[in-house]
Amino acid sequence: MHQNMNHFYDQQDIEISLALKPCESKIKPIIVVRINNHVLFEGVLEDARTMSHRVDLMSNISISIGLMNKNYHNDPDSGVIIDSLEIDQFELIPSWTQLFSYINDHANNSPTNHLGYNGTWSLNIIEPFYRWQHKITGQGWLLEP
Amino acid sequence: MPLPNPKTFCPSPWFHMRILPSGELRYCRWIEDRKNSLTSTLTQDNFLEYFQKEMSHIRLKMLQGETVSACDQCHRMEEHGKISGREKQLLKVGIKVDNFKKTFVSSPFYNEFKASSEQNGDTELWPQDWQIDLGNYCNSACVFCGPDSSSRLAVEFKKLGLIDKMPPRNWTDDELAVDRFIETLAQSKRLAYLHFLGGETLITPAFKKILSKLVDRGLNKNISIGFTTNLTVWDDEITELLKQYKEVNLGMSVECFHHINDYIRWPSKIDGVFMTMERWIKIGKQQNWLIQFRITPTLFTVAHIQTIYEYAYENNVGVESCNFLHNPSFMRMLVLPMDVRQNIAEKLQYWINSKKSLFSKERIINTRNPNKVKDYILQDAMSYVEYLQNGPDESSSWPALVSYLKKLESSRGNTILDYAPEYESLLRSAGY
Numbered sequence: 001m002h003q004n005m006n007h008f009y010d011q012q013d014i015e016i017s018l019a020l021k022p023c024e025s026k027i028k029p030i031i032v033v034r035i036n037n038h039v040l041f042e043g044v045l046e047d048a049r050t051m052s053h054r055v056d057l058m059s060n061i062s063i064s065i066g067l068m069n070k071n072y073h074n075d076p077d078s079g080v081i082i083d084s085l086e087i088d089q090f091e092l093i094p095s096w097t098q099l100f101s102y103i104n105d106h107a108n109n110s111p112t113n114h115l116g117y118n119g120t121w122s123l124n125i126i127e128p129f130y131r132w133q134h135k136i137t138g139q140g141w142l143l144e145p
Numbered sequence: 146m147p148l149p150n151p152k153t154f155c156p157s158p159w160f161h162m163r164i165l166p167s168g169e170l171r172y173c174r175w176i177e178d179r180k181n182s183l184t185s186t187l188t189q190d191n192f193l194e195y196f197q198k199e200m201s202h203i204r205l206k207m208l209q210g211e212t213v214s215a216c217d218q219c220h221r222m223e224e225h226g227k228i229s230g231r232e233k234q235l236l237k238v239g240i241k242v243d244n245f246k247k248t249f250v251s252s253p254f255y256n257e258f259k260a261s262s263e264q265n266g267d268t269e270l271w272p273q274d275w276q277i278d279l280g281n282y283c284n285s286a287c288v289f290c291g292p293d294s295s296s297r298l299a300v301e302f303k304k305l306g307l308i309d310k311m312p313p314r315n316w317t318d319d320e321l322a323v324d325r326f327i328e329t330l331a332q333s334k335r336l337a338y339l340h341f342l343g344g345e346t347l348i349t350p351a352f353k354k355i356l357s358k359l360v361d362r363g364l365n366k367n368i369s370i371g372f373t374t375n376l377t378v379w380d381d382e383i384t385e386l387l388k389q390y391k392e393v394n395l396g397m398s399v400e401c402f403h404h405i406n407d408y409i410r411w412p413s414k415i416d417g418v419f420m421t422m423e424r425w426i427k428i429g430k431q432q433n434w435l436i437q438f439r440i441t442p443t444l445f446t447v448a449h450i451q452t453i454y455e456y457a458y459e460n461n462v463g464v465e466s467c468n469f470l471h472n473p474s475f476m477r478m479l480v481l482p483m484d485v486r487q488n489i490a491e492k493l494q495y496w497i498n499s500k501k502s503l504f505s506k507e508r509i510i511n512t513r514n515p516n517k518v519k520d521y522i523l524q525d526a527m528s529y530v531e532y533l534q535n536g537p538d539e540s541s542s543w544p545a546l547v548s549y550l551k552k553l554e555s556s557r558g559n560t561i562l563d564y565a566p567e568y569e570s571l572l573r574s575a576g577y
Binding site: 012014057058088128129130131134138139140141142143144145 | 159160236237238239244246247248250251253254256257270273274335337338510511513514516517
């Protein structure tokens, strides 16, 4: 093998893609979207938008969306809806909302893809993605050497 | 290490092995052709040497993308849309054929594959997933079975001149060997699953002994037990022992609820089989055990497997047919004439279609997922439709079949015509 040739396992990553949109409201939400400490978006979400980010195949994955500075009195309806979230084409939202934690100032922790309270909606995958996917999709044993 | 061939790679030699009834060792539970698999002078007493060193050339072949000839059963199953042992073993280490590259690298065993590729196939791992053939003690003498797996059939075969000598002694007859084996299991690293086969497991003394000794050692809290029974016997002591294990996978051997069972799984009677089955299902559901039918359809039972599928579907009991029947070749469903095969396939397809609204398109590899039982039943049934329609024509085997049946019937005093009169003309034309 040529010394500069990459091994098949050297250059593999996975794509995380998101589609968000603001709720119908006069005031648009202020959000911050992070994947593994990389800020994909920060500011006022004026319109629907998609975003994506690539991470190493074997890395842990931390995804979070924060909603900030919402004034419940002036702006009861504003918020953000996560239309879709896929990791390597595996659809997590809308199918798997129960896996995401939503810590907010109303202590409403029901599974949702609609963020209407100030707080952070997040998912932390603390092992390589495909091992995690194996477990959550009921693929049975995952033996360890 | 280059990427192995997704069509042939199997991780099984890194975590699985099998003990045959004689105590000989094999690297895979799905290999049917024993002559074509690795032979060893080693036995259960020194299985680690066999696993870590003698199996190295199999691991190397897997890593180098070679086709291992003994793996042809799995390749045949995949060809006909059946979930193969290879696919199941891949899944146990997190690898999926349809996303091979990424899941291979993500596998917890990836570094072990790399290490073996650099060490001539050797590994320092221990087997975690065992099939333990306890021996051939069996109260049944199924027509499609053999003397290595049925003591009753062995006696009959010897009497009829179908074999020259009796099979080797069961390794579990040697109590010291069983003790030594239990001792080495207790020392195993990451022991996960023991699947026991007979003969009939429930009448084999070593089954109860091993279950009991593993409980004494406290291993029952961490390992899963699987076993297969022919539904003709019951043992309260064994069921009580099983209740103490972390997980139990129970396989029930029966192909159909039709009186042809009484001929094929001689001398069992289908009414008694059904009663024992319901008893197992009841206790299994109480204990949250995984219960599955283990079917081995033959040319005489394939037309009736729908009876099992229907019961299983309605009662949410799994069905798992491990292999297409390999030996005896004249008992394969492919021996039926093409028009008969087509007719059976169409009826089975009709049954599948009657459930179609619930049939997921997803290919289910984890046959033990309780949420996918119904889908998997339909998938399994579909594999037989495909096999009946597209498998090779083996109808030239009728004379061999008839010769065999006549010998058995001379000993048993029965006749296939009482059970399968629809095949009379085929049987007669082949010399019956």
